[in-house]
Amino acid sequence: MLRAFKYIAIRATDTAQPMLSTTLSAAITASVVANDNMVPTSIQVGDSALFLKADLVAIGLPSTATFEIQPVIAIADSTHITVARKFAHASGEVVYLMSPASIIYIQEKDGNAGDLFIASNENGKVAGTFCIHRMAKVASAAQGAEWKVEQHGQDSESTGNVWVVGTQNDTYLPSFSLV
Numbered sequence: 001m002l003r004a005f006k007y008i009a010i011r012a013t014d015t016a017q018p019m020l021s022t023t024l025s026a027a028i029t030a031s032v033v034a035n036d037n038m039v040p041t042s043i044q045v046g047d048s049a050l051f052l053k054a055d056l057v058a059i060g061l062p063s064t065a066t067f068e069i070q071p072v073i074a075i076a077d078s079t080h081i082t083v084a085r086k087f088a089h090a091s092g093e094v095v096y097l098m099s100p101a102s103i104i105y106i107q108e109k110d111g112n113a114g115d116l117f118i119a120s121n122e123n124g125k126v127a128g129t130f131c132i133h134r135m136a137k138v139a140s141a142a143q144g145a146e147w148k149v150e151q152h153g154q155d156s157e158s159t160g161n162v163w164v165v166g167t168q169n170d171t172y173l174p175s176f177s178l179v
Contacts, residue, residue, distance in 0.1 A: 016124035021096035114167035
């Protein structure tokens with residue numbers, strides 16, 4: 001299965017973001033727990049187009065105590081997904097896709113202001129810290145630089161392990177395949 005996406009913008013200069021991510025548009029309170037089961041909650045995100053029903057999404061950064069991974073139960077509209085979650089989260093926290101992938105591909109958009117870097121975690125920086133690849137910026141109307149990783153079988157990669165860092169508002173085009 002191949003999944004393609006629209007261009008995604010870098011939200012903040014020199015701050016790594018998960019390859020396939022958006023942010024919470026409103027704060028959410030701690031979940032109500034009934035009989036040891038978390039109650040499904042509609043959460044407001046910047047863009048729900050990244051997700052499909054049954055996808056696993058991560059909410060928050062892995063380095064925080066409130067980081068959690070939950071399945072998408074429903075997608076109500078372009079800005080709401082329903083998940084059963086446990087913790088409170090602030091508006092602006094990252095929400096991202098955690099999907100196994102045999103092939104992960106990213107192409108930078110031509111005319112970006114700066115280079116893009118592919119990082120292995122949330123600590124990636126444009127100086128190259130925790131980065132595994134640099135995509136040099138190209139002029140408008142030129143072919144954007146590309147990055148691809150292939151890992152098949154039990155060693156497939158997760159989209160949640162690929163982070164992008166660059167200059168605010170620069171964009172990239174991500175996709176992945178699971179074969």
